[in-house]
Amino acid sequence: xxxxxxxxxxxxxxxxxxxxxxxxxxxxxxxxxxxxxxxxxxxxxxxxxxxxxxxxxxxxxxxxxxxxxxxxxxxxxxxxxxxxxxxxxxxxxxxxxxxxxxxxxxxxxxxxxxxxxxxxxxxxxxxxxxxxxxxxxxxxxxxxxxxxxxxxxxxxxxxxxxxxxxxxxxxxxxxxxxxxxxxxxxxxxxxxxxxxxxxxxxxxxxxxxxxxxxxxxxxxxxxxxxxxxxxxxxxxxxxx
Amino acid sequence: xxxxxxxxxxxxxxxxxxxxxxxxxxxxxxxxxxxxxxxxxxxxxxxxxxxxxxxxxxxxxxxxxxxxxxxxxxxxxxxxxxxxxxxxxxxxxxxxxxxxxxxxxxxxxxxxxxxxxxxxxxxxxxxxxxxxxxxxxxxxxxxxxxxxxxxxxxxxxxxxxxxxxxxxxxxxxxxxxxxxxxxxxxxxxxxxxxxxxxxxxxxxxxxxxxxxxxxxxxxxxxxxxxxxxxxxxx
Numbered sequence: 001x002x003x004x005x006x007x008x009x010x011x012x013x014x015x016x017x018x019x020x021x022x023x024x025x026x027x028x029x030x031x032x033x034x035x036x037x038x039x040x041x042x043x044x045x046x047x048x049x050x051x052x053x054x055x056x057x058x059x060x061x062x063x064x065x066x067x068x069x070x071x072x073x074x075x076x077x078x079x080x081x082x083x084x085x086x087x088x089x090x091x092x093x094x095x096x097x098x099x100x101x102x103x104x105x106x107x108x109x110x111x112x113x114x115x116x117x118x119x120x121x122x123x124x125x126x127x128x129x130x131x132x133x134x135x136x137x138x139x140x141x142x143x144x145x146x147x148x149x150x151x152x153x154x155x156x157x158x159x160x161x162x163x164x165x166x167x168x169x170x171x172x173x174x175x176x177x178x179x180x181x182x183x184x185x186x187x188x189x190x191x192x193x194x195x196x197x198x199x200x201x202x203x204x205x206x207x208x209x210x211x212x213x214x215x216x217x218x219x220x221x222x223x224x225x226x227x228x229x230x231x232x233x234x235x236x237x238x239x240x
Numbered sequence: 241x242x243x244x245x246x247x248x249x250x251x252x253x254x255x256x257x258x259x260x261x262x263x264x265x266x267x268x269x270x271x272x273x274x275x276x277x278x279x280x281x282x283x284x285x286x287x288x289x290x291x292x293x294x295x296x297x298x299x300x301x302x303x304x305x306x307x308x309x310x311x312x313x314x315x316x317x318x319x320x321x322x323x324x325x326x327x328x329x330x331x332x333x334x335x336x337x338x339x340x341x342x343x344x345x346x347x348x349x350x351x352x353x354x355x356x357x358x359x360x361x362x363x364x365x366x367x368x369x370x371x372x373x374x375x376x377x378x379x380x381x382x383x384x385x386x387x388x389x390x391x392x393x394x395x396x397x398x399x400x401x402x403x404x405x406x407x408x409x410x411x412x413x414x415x416x417x418x419x420x421x422x423x424x425x426x427x428x429x430x431x432x433x434x435x436x437x438x439x440x441x442x443x444x445x446x447x448x449x450x451x452x453x454x455x456x457x458x459x460x461x462x463x464x465x466x467x468x469x470x471x472x473x474x
Contacts, residue, residue, distance in 0.1 A: 052372050075378060086373035089391045089473045098387075099377040132474025146377070 001064040001077050001153040002028035002185055004049065010057035011041075011048055018044050020209040021058070028064075030201030031176075031186040033217075035193075037232060041209045042189040043083075046156050049187070050080050064153075076103065079152035083159040085143035087131035092123055095131045096146045103150060117145040121175055137168025144175050148184070155179055157188035161195065173199060193236045197221065205229045243441075250442030251449060262443065266450055269427040272340050272414070273407035276347035277355075281400055283348075284355030289385040291356075292363035303360065309353030314346075318416030321346045325417065338419040343427070346413040351403040358399045363388045394469035398462045405455050 004026040011019040018041050026032055034042045047053040049060060051074070065074045079099075088095050096114035097107075105113070118124045121141040126134060131142055140160060147155055157176065161169040176199060180186045190196055196203065196217070203220040205213040205228070212226040224230045254262050291302060323329050325337040325345075336342050366388050374384045389396065411429035418425035420434055428447045435444035 047372070050376065052375060080376045082373060082376075086370050087474075088370075088387065089393075102378040102383060130473045133472075150377075 001062050001074065002026065003063050004154075005061040005063060006049070006058070007061065008058040009045075009048060009055055009060065011044055011053060012056050018209055019048065019055075022206075022209075022211045023058075024204060024211055024214055026187065026204075028185055030216075031180055031199055032188070032202050032204060033196045033200035034187065034189040034204045034206060035196050035200075035232075036189075036191065036206035038191060040206045042191075042206055043158050045206065046080075046158055046187070046189055050078055050156050051075055052080075077153040078156065079147035079150045079154075080156040080158065081140070081143045081147050081160050083162050085139055087134075087139055087142065089130065089132060091128050092131045092134065092142050093118065093127040095142060096149050099146055099150050113149050114145075117149045118142075120148075120178065121145045122171070135168075137164050137171060140164060140168065140172055141175060144172065144179070148175075148179050152184055154185045154187060157186070159189055159191070161190075161192075169195075191236075193233065205232070207232070247441035247445050251446035254442060254446040255449065259443075259446070262446055262450070264423065265426055265428055265431050265447060268340065268425075269408055269429075272343045272427060273347060273404055275344045276351060276407050277400055277404045279344070279348045280352040280355050280403060284352040285359050285389065285396070286385075287352075288356040288359030289363050289389055291360045293367050293381050293385045293388065303357075306353055306357040306360065310357050312350060312353065313412070314350055314410045315412035315416065317350050318346055318413035321349060321413065321417050337417060338421060338425060340418070340425060342417040343414045343425060346417045347407040347410065350410060350413055351407050354406060355399055355403050358402070359389075359396055362392050362395045362399070366392050394466050394473075397465055401458045401462045405458055408454065409451065 006022050006024045006026075009019055009022045010017065022045065034045060036042050044053065048055055062074050065077065088098060090098075093111070093114050096117060097110040100110035100113055101107070115124065115127065118127050121144055123134075123138060123141055123145065126138065131139065134142060144160070160176070161172050164172065173195070176186060176188070186199075188199065190199075200217045202216050203213065204211060205215075205220065205224075205226070207226075207228040212228050213220060213224065215225070220229065221233065224233060291299065291306070321342065322337065324331045325334065325342055326332055327337075336345075363385070367384070370384070370388060370391070374387060379387060409429065411433055414425075414427055415430045415433065418427070418430065420426055420430040426434075428451050432444045432447050432451075435441070435447075
């Protein structure tokens, strides 16, 4: 799949330009955090990469997905966890099995794989419960399990802990790291600098639809190159 | 006033005593409407789901048309089905005019648009919520349509009950295509119309009570099922 190359990517809705010519090359390996203020275009950028939105200009190229010049079905190798996950009105286990069945796995395979990931995210004892009656934190862990079960090369996460309390946030961050350790590329958005620091290896800083910086995490916090990033860091952590 | 009271008392005796004629009429009513709802659901639900998740030219026009068809005048439906099934009509050689089958057809035509239009609305509302998640998980439109039907099943059940209520309470269409033949095609509504004009109030009133009770029970059932489902599945 990777590297992922964005070439002069633009997206506008009606007259509003939301992404204004972003070019970047995202390599396999490091956990990539897309950082920026609310309304900067982080979520839209991620939806474009995942194929949920169609760019109005520019190109998205998955270099690793070119098989002898032909592109393979890229969506099958990606998964996404949304800020507010949508749980199907069925059991937690059936929610995880749903994606696996769509991917063509047999009922047996799906069931085994689904129980495995539920175990890892600590929801095995809730497997038979209806997904919608689980707590917010549990639902988000279930969403991670559902995405992880697909064995994606790339996992997109859109503000995965925005609505959660600190304990649940920590659970989620631990699971994200476990998924990273298993070899899946992590690309996530956040507007939370603490989380960016804990989870990120490299930062894509977006402001007003433009890519302002693409740097390793240390460098970003030590000496941001753009005035926008400097202002964002100062605004979020004025004590520094 | 006194005769009204007597009529009510007589009606009650008919119901309490499981009067044979009354039971036969109620039974046929339920049978015809139930079959019509099943057929209308098999046709209307897939149509509603496909319009809900589909993207095609003329979609908006189709939705407007479908919503308008919900208000089809039963007598017009009865007339059209009558013309189709009458001896000289294109389906005349089936010989099913003035049979319960003809009544099922008329009621099906009447409530299929209701089930299609209302299920379209419910499934489309759910689709807005599920759209990105389902596409992300790799669902194609046909998968999405089936998933949404299953996930909105309790709301859809309310629609089916509404369709059943409409079918059972309708009089014009079944009167025309059924002919209101005693013991053969006489249902609750047509019997009420006939007996009232004949002046036999107890039977008409008794059937009226049964009909209204049925509608109330159906609606209560719908409410209870939704409530239980919400508590159980969220």
